Amino acid sequence: MPVINYVEFDGTEHSVEVAEGITLMQGAMDNLIDGMVAECGGCCVCCTCHCMIDPRWTEVTGTAGTQEAELLGYLDTKEPTSRLACQVNVTAAMDGMVVRLPESQY
Amino acid sequence: MNPSNHCIVIGASHAAVQLIISLRQNGWEGNITVISDEDHPPYQRPPLSKAYLANTIADEQLALRAPAAYQKLNVTFKLSTRVTSIDTQNKQVHLDSGEILGFDKLALCTGARARPLPIPGADLNAVHYLRTMDDVKGIQASATTAKTAVIIGGGYIGLETAASLNKLGVKVTLLETESRLLKRVASPQVSAFYLRLHTEEGIDIRLDTQAAKLLGDQALTQVICADGTAIDADMAIIGIGVIANTELASDAGLTVDNGILVNEFAQTSHEDIVAAGDCTNHPNPILNRNLRLESVPNATEQAKAAAASLCGIEKAYAELPWFWSDQFDVKLQITGMNQGYTEVVVRGDINNGRSFSVFYIANNKILAADCINRPKDFMLAKKLILQGTDCDAASLADESTDLKSLLI
Numbered sequence: 001m002p003v004i005n006y007v008e009f010d011g012t013e014h015s016v017e018v019a020e021g022i023t024l025m026q027g028a029m030d031n032l033i034d035g036m037v038a039e040c041g042g043c044c045v046c047c048t049c050h051c052m053i054d055p056r057w058t059e060v061t062g063t064a065g066t067q068e069a070e071l072l073g074y075l076d077t078k079e080p081t082s083r084l085a086c087q088v089n090v091t092a093a094m095d096g097m098v099v100r101l102p103e104s105q106y
Numbered sequence: 107m108n109p110s111n112h113c114i115v116i117g118a119s120h121a122a123v124q125l126i127i128s129l130r131q132n133g134w135e136g137n138i139t140v141i142s143d144e145d146h147p148p149y150q151r152p153p154l155s156k157a158y159l160a161n162t163i164a165d166e167q168l169a170l171r172a173p174a175a176y177q178k179l180n181v182t183f184k185l186s187t188r189v190t191s192i193d194t195q196n197k198q199v200h201l202d203s204g205e206i207l208g209f210d211k212l213a214l215c216t217g218a219r220a221r222p223l224p225i226p227g228a229d230l231n232a233v234h235y236l237r238t239m240d241d242v243k244g245i246q247a248s249a250t251t252a253k254t255a256v257i258i259g260g261g262y263i264g265l266e267t268a269a270s271l272n273k274l275g276v277k278v279t280l281l282e283t284e285s286r287l288l289k290r291v292a293s294p295q296v297s298a299f300y301l302r303l304h305t306e307e308g309i310d311i312r313l314d315t316q317a318a319k320l321l322g323d324q325a326l327t328q329v330i331c332a333d334g335t336a337i338d339a340d341m342a343i344i345g346i347g348v349i350a351n352t353e354l355a356s357d358a359g360l361t362v363d364n365g366i367l368v369n370e371f372a373q374t375s376h377e378d379i380v381a382a383g384d385c386t387n388h389p390n391p392i393l394n395r396n397l398r399l400e401s402v403p404n405a406t407e408q409a410k411a412a413a414a415s416l417c418g419i420e421k422a423y424a425e426l427p428w429f430w431s432d433q434f435d436v437k438l439q440i441t442g443m444n445q446g447y448t449e450v451v452v453r454g455d456i457n458n459g460r461s462f463s464v465f466y467i468a469n470n471k472i473l474a475a476d477c478i479n480r481p482k483d484f485m486l487a488k489k490l491i492l493q494g495t496d497c498d499a500a501s502l503a504d505e506s507t508d509l510k511s512l513l514i
């Protein structure tokens with residue numbers, strides 16, 4: 001299983017195995033990682049699973065879709081590699097990927 | 107905290123799962139037992155009428171958390187088990203298995219159940235309700251052979267189910283007793299939009315129409331309306347609302363009034379018992395009134411307050427309600443509660459296409475917004491409502507004004 005390194009805002013790192021095919025959001029939720037809220041459970045409506053993909057992996061994760069990009073555009077904490085974690089499906093190529101979480105999801 | 111303390115949680119859905127996670131986060135060291143009368147580990151309900159019914163997501167994707175998460179939380183699950191009564195004096199719950207469990211703290215996350223339709227034939231084969239994963243499995247089984255379906259009820263669940271069955275190739279007729287869809291929750295303008303949307307997609311919507319009886323030998327064949335009209339149907343789904351599961355609480359002597367009555371800390375009238383989710387009637391400090399809501403954000407956010415209370419921490423539940431619905435290619439996001447609005451402002455074209463927002467206003471303040479395929483409007487509307495500044499209706503309606511510029 002690919003290992004994803006989730007890094008909370010305060011620097012706390014969680015290296016966890018996430019099954020291929022599930023989302024980066026669900027991977028964080030299943031591993032009880034603070035800093036992920038996911039109010040809507042992964043429907044791309046609430047913007048509370050915001051994360052920043054380490055630039056080394058943005059090619060693998062691809063870019064945000066229209067609705068996702070629109071939601072991200074509203075966030076004060078948006079960075080160039082911001083994504084909504086519920087819209088990123090984990091693949092084998094993401095093994096070792098670093099994903100940072102923002103200070104707050106609100 | 108005494109590690110031998112035992113917390114029992116009744117129900118294993120959105121509220122319960124957040125509650126057990128928050129319990130551990132708040133330092134609860136004692137045992138936790140979660141009791142559910144369903145036989146599946148916790149799963150998400152919103153996709154049931156949407157992607158799950160339409161076969162676009164699998165069972166595993168419906169799970170609220172992976173099994174390993176519950177192991178990490180060190181929680182004992184008792185599935186397919188019903189709590190039949192609560193003995194508040196001896197602090198025990200009685201189970202349908204005959205077992206009696208003692209608790210130090212108790213959390214009621216009993217949710218709601220589908221409201222039954224008291225008409226003849228509602229117990230025929232291929233007549234379904236839609237609240238649980240098992241309900242959906244039944245609907246899917248019927249849909250594999252059904253060519254026609256009648257949906258009774260034009261609320262969110264009925265409309266989402268209509269869209270999903272349509273996707274599966276079933277011809278759908280939807281009956282609504284009121285003169286418009288979504289009457290309980292939406293404005294006439296938004297109701298009219300949903301009528302147009304469903305009609306454009308080929309759903310036969312019949313307003314002012316009441317189902318009087320369901321006919322069939324064993325399986326359903328026809329739905330007979332109050333005006334005598336007969337509609338051929340191979341299956342039917344009843345979606346006429348829910349009833350909060352409050353009987354356990356009222357039988358135990360807790361205060362119940364349109365939901366289990368709790369304060370902003372999710373505490374019931376018993377000091378060791380909290381409640382969260384669809385089953386509660388709770389105060390909303392932002393809106394200054396009591397609400398009984400049926401939404402996931404309500405269940406999870408209130409559960410955080412409930413868990414804190416059980417750990418002796420005061421964390422008030424004070425969130426602006428929000429909700430969403432997916433039908434066809436339309437995503438609706440609602441923020442705030444529109445009750446009491448005196449003015450409606452539409453941003454975008456409500457009569458053509460599928461992208462606009464509707465703002466509800468009273469006393470010059472925005473109360474709520476319905477955003478149709480407009481996620482950005484939704485996020486900004488939420489901020490504008492919370493900010494509570496006087497709104498400028500002309501700018502709201504004017505698409506050339508960036509909503510961001512209205513924020514202070």
Ligand SMILES: Cc1cc2nc3c(=O)[nH]c(=O)nc-3n(C[C@H](O)[C@H](O)[C@H](O)COP(=O)(O)OP(=O)(O)OC[C@H]3O[C@@H](n4cnc5c(N)ncnc54)[C@H](O)[C@@H]3O)c2cc1C
Pocket residue numbers: 116117118119120121122141142143144151152153154155187188189190215216217218219236237238263351354382383384385399400401402403405428429430431432
């Ligand atoms: C088809 C459908 C679509 C929905 N779509 C949306 C949506 O898009 N957005 C949204 O925000 N919300 C949506 N909702 C509403 C949302 O699912 C509910 O608000 C949410 O599930 C409430 O969670 P809860 O934990 O309070 O209660 P519930 O999910 O109702 O769970 C309560 C559980 O407790 C069990 N239980 C009750 N009594 C007992 C007992 N005595 N012993 C043992 N177990 C018991 C019940 O069987 C149930 O499993 C939808 C609901 C449905 C049915």
